[in-house]
Amino acid sequence: MATSGRVDSALRSFTKKVANELVWVGRDNGGLSTDEARRLAEREAQKLLTAMALVDGRRTPGERAWTGVGIDDQRQAQQFLSAPSEILRLLLDTEGAHSAAVIVYADQARELMRTAAAVDGDDRELELVGLGMLDDVLRDHTPTHQRRPASTKVTPENVDVAERETVDDVLAELEALIGLDQVKKAVRDLVNVTIVERMRAELDLPIPDRTHHLVFTGNPGTGKTTVARLLSRVFAALEIFPEGHLVEVHRADLVAGYVGQTAPRTQEAVERAIGGVLFLDEAYALVGEGSDFGAEAITTLVKLMEDRRDDFMFVAAGYPAEMRRFVDTNPGLASRIRAEIHFPDYTADQLAAITRLICDGNGYEAEVADGELAAFFERPEIDISKGNARHARRAFEEATVAQATRLVGSDPERHELVQLTAADFGISSGGISPQ
Numbered sequence: 001m002a003t004s005g006r007v008d009s010a011l012r013s014f015t016k017k018v019a020n021e022l023v024w025v026g027r028d029n030g031g032l033s034t035d036e037a038r039r040l041a042e043r044e045a046q047k048l049l050t051a052m053a054l055v056d057g058r059r060t061p062g063e064r065a066w067t068g069v070g071i072d073d074q075r076q077a078q079q080f081l082s083a084p085s086e087i088l089r090l091l092l093d094t095e096g097a098h099s100a101a102v103i104v105y106a107d108q109a110r111e112l113m114r115t116a117a118a119v120d121g122d123d124r125e126l127e128l129v130g131l132g133m134l135d136d137v138l139r140d141h142t143p144t145h146q147r148r149p150a151s152t153k154v155t156p157e158n159v160d161v162a163e164r165e166t167v168d169d170v171l172a173e174l175e176a177l178i179g180l181d182q183v184k185k186a187v188r189d190l191v192n193v194t195i196v197e198r199m200r201a202e203l204d205l206p207i208p209d210r211t212h213h214l215v216f217t218g219n220p221g222t223g224k225t226t227v228a229r230l231l232s233r234v235f236a237a238l239e240i241f242p243e244g245h246l247v248e249v250h251r252a253d254l255v256a257g258y259v260g261q262t263a264p265r266t267q268e269a270v271e272r273a274i275g276g277v278l279f280l281d282e283a284y285a286l287v288g289e290g291s292d293f294g295a296e297a298i299t300t301l302v303k304l305m306e307d308r309r310d311d312f313m314f315v316a317a318g319y320p321a322e323m324r325r326f327v328d329t330n331p332g333l334a335s336r337i338r339a340e341i342h343f344p345d346y347t348a349d350q351l352a353a354i355t356r357l358i359c360d361g362n363g364y365e366a367e368v369a370d371g372e373l374a375a376f377f378e379r380p381e382i383d384i385s386k387g388n389a390r391h392a393r394r395a396f397e398e399a400t401v402a403q404a405t406r407l408v409g410s411d412p413e414r415h416e417l418v419q420l421t422a423a424d425f426g427i428s429s430g431g432i433s434p435q
Contacts, residue, residue, distance in 0.1 A: 010115040021101040051077040216317040218343030221388030232277040243275030251285040266300040284322035348377040354392040
């Protein structure tokens, strides 16, 4: 398929990045080879180009080569652009709507189609409508972009305007989290410094040389992954890492069992995170013994943290003591970490508040006094440090089971289906009941 220079560049970018996602999706079940993934991704790109060429019912000279992929007329082009393709559906079903794979596909598809729409420099009304059709499908499945109102018409003037959420939108979500006061302050400080550095750059003032890489310390269930996702979105809103996605990895995603395999796997993970955040949970697990290849992964990460410092944010997370050992493992790691943010354990009162939020978010109401619900999490058998917010999730799930057992066989009213009683949480009138 012959293309113009700009379109050819966008096609190559789509093929490379979507192929990487297809290989990653099938990594656990012997899925696609690199060549197979590349062929599928290239065919997908050609379908997008062909659909753009035919959606207005005519081809310009620059579009005549965009054929031969099973889309032969205007009706087929409109059908292809108005529903998720097989490739997009595969990514959605396998990885989920909030996955990096879906976001990469969406951003690459938009860029390819916008480039194609402008290939002849014409005011192509129907082509822009075709791009609007694809945009509607992508916005339905891409959480980092806000859906354009149906009444908004796609025009040459607004087709390239990114409809991103604002910094204030994301920070409002951060502030709504229970507790984490020092974490919120640390994030606001990072945002404020970034904004002021941009102001200085606009006035040609010098900017301190520093990275965006972070270490998160804290016990499980303290919100580290949640805040990392918010960071990816706030730095997208700041247009620092514009993709706005988070790629979460663990030791098994980076470390291979044979010589020469760990560095490429680590490089692949970083490549997937370009334009967003690479989140390494339990990072200390890379610190192995003897001939373990974890050290190779750390060395590769340290190099890429410097070489690609402006292209992605690296966040390493884990227990406080173990993370200190992780940072001390490689002399270059500490110098590449901008800050360490500690996530404290939740209090019993905070876990009670989190439980109410979980109930509200799932259409339930916890009919329990605040003090009684807090006392539930102060029981000696609950070690808050070993689970934190996961204890709140477990309490909610066990309460819904108790409610179901209580209601089944009866003919409950609507309010009874919504209500979770103190007894459902194992709380009797005399205090906490044994469970």
